[in-house]
Amino acid sequence: MNTELLQQNAAEIRRAYEDLKAKDLNLDLTRGKPSAEQLDFSDELLSLPGAGNYVAKDGTDTRNYGNLKGIKDIRQIWADVQGLPVEQVLAEDSSSLNIEFDLVSWAFHFGTNDSPRPWSQEEKVKWICPVPGYDRHFSITEAFGVEMITVPMTEDGCDMDAVRELVKDPQVKGMWVVPMFSNPTGVTFSEETCRALAAMDTAAPDFRIMWDNAYAVHTLTDSFPEIHNVIAFAEEAGNPNRFWCFSSTSKITFAGSGVSFFASSAENLAWYEKTASIRGIGPNKVNQLAHAQFFGDAEGVRQVMLKHSASLAPKFQAVLRILDERLSDYGVASWTRPEGGYFISLDVLDGTAARVIQLAKDAGIALTGAGSTFPLHQDPNDRNIRLAPSLPPVEELETAMDGVATCVLLAAVEKIS
Structure with a gap:
């Protein structure tokens, strides 16, 4: 931290904040929602599959009941995207979070196919949570009373030394992982880390x-990074x-009406x-058929994602440029430079994240709540703030980020005072 420079510019920083409040802003950087432009990329879906066009390639009438696995048309496309056999991929309704919640719930009620007893009958259930991480994941395990144990993220994924030590405890039943362009750091797990997670010994069967x-x-x-076949x-x-x-199409097509996917071993799928x-x-097989027709194949998925990249990249560049210009000289913050995903992870001066978020709120800029990534x-450390650049137009985003930078500096001035 350049304390001298902060002190020299303290009065100017305070004036900048008062000017910011005077703008009477109403800007929102709280969630990683696709912009209207991004949603427009999939407007063709609104006319698919179309009247009289409801039969899947295997002859399934998608309008009717049945086919718990989902139609093969979309399962094959997603298996090709992920480099998996189609037999290991199920297609479900729109939300992968729903599947995640169900799996934890069923493990508690019934036990998994490898459980000696339902998890609800265990003295305690513990869960490994790499941090900073995804708040909705933590909310699921919190809802079931799971004791969540944090491990730090590294450039290659999670701290494997810490993970290996924790899984020696038979009460440690699970772990959350966002392996590619992780939320919020943007870290992608290396092949070495993926293989280590697959091979490590665990006390819990x-x-x-x-x-x-x-x-x-x-x-x-x-370009697209390699998707490691951890199964x-x-x-x-x-x-x-x-x-x-x-995985899901939630930030590829329409956020609330896409297709989600569950992939695992044959035994796990049978249990599910x-x-x-x-x-x-x-x-909803009609929606699955519409998505299969919209994408065509795995390359069609990648072509849609290049449109998203063209829309999102300038916004991420704008955020990083403003952070560089406004904060670099002061040494009061650090931030990630992701090559994918939806977020930038901002670490501010220890003990000031909640204050930064409150200052921003008072100035009309909504940020994700303090501590949400834990x-x-x-x-x-009251340090981490998740930035979500996707939703606002670039002009609004620049205004918001300039304001956030001012709040970071003012919180630092207050801290050293």
């Missing part, structure tokens, strides 16, 4: 990794049932289908 590959194809460049890694290592893998067949009769909203 029913240990599960919730592998939420939500951003697998969400590049901000013109195959785990099978090779003798732990075939370790991974529950998820046993209870899913009681919960429902089948997913379990129970408890950031022990």
Whole structure:
């Protein structure tokens, strides 16, 4: 921290903040929602599959009940995207979070296919949570009373030394992972880390990794990173049932009416289908057919994502440019430079994140709540802020980020005072 420079410019920073409040802004950077421009990329879906066009390639009448696995038309496309056999991929309704919630709930009520007893009958259930991470993941395990244990993120994924130590405890039943363009850091797990997670010894025979590959194809460049087949890694290592893998089209087509996917071992899928067949009769196959026709194939998915990249990249560049210009000289913050995903992770001066967010709120700029990237909203250092550049137009985003930078500086001035 350049304390001298902060002190020299303290009065100017305070004036800048008063000017900011005088603008009477109403700007929102809280969630990673697609912009209207991005949603327009999929408008063709609104006319698909069309009257009289309801039969899948295998002859399935998509208007009727049944087919718990989802139609092969869309499952094949998504299997090709992820580099998986189609038999290992199920297509469901719009939300992968719904599947994640169901799996945790069913493990508590019934136990998994590898559980000696339902998790609800365990003395305690613990969960590994790499941080900073995704708030909605933490909310699921919080809802079931799970004790969440944090481990730090590194450039290659999670801190594997910490993870290996934690899984020696038989009460540690699971782990959250966003492996590609992670929320909010943008980190992509290396092959070495993926293989280490697949091969490590765990005391709990029913240990599960919730592998939420939500951003697998969400590049901000013109290239796509390799998607590691962790299901195959785990099978090779003798732990075939370790991974529950998820993805969806939620930020590819329409956020609330896409298709979600669950991929895992044959045994895990059979366990899932046993209870899913009681919960429902089948997913929205008409919507699945529409998506299959819209994409055409895996390359069609990538072509849509390049449109998203062209829309999002200038916004991320604007955020990074403003952070560089406004904050670099002061040394009061650091931030990630993601090559994909939906977020930028901003670390401010320890003990000031909540104050920055409150200052921004008072100036009409809504940011994700303090501590949201940690379990129970408890950031022990009061340091991390998740920035979501996707929704506002670039002009509004620049105004908001200039204001956020002013709030970061003012909170730092207050801290050293």
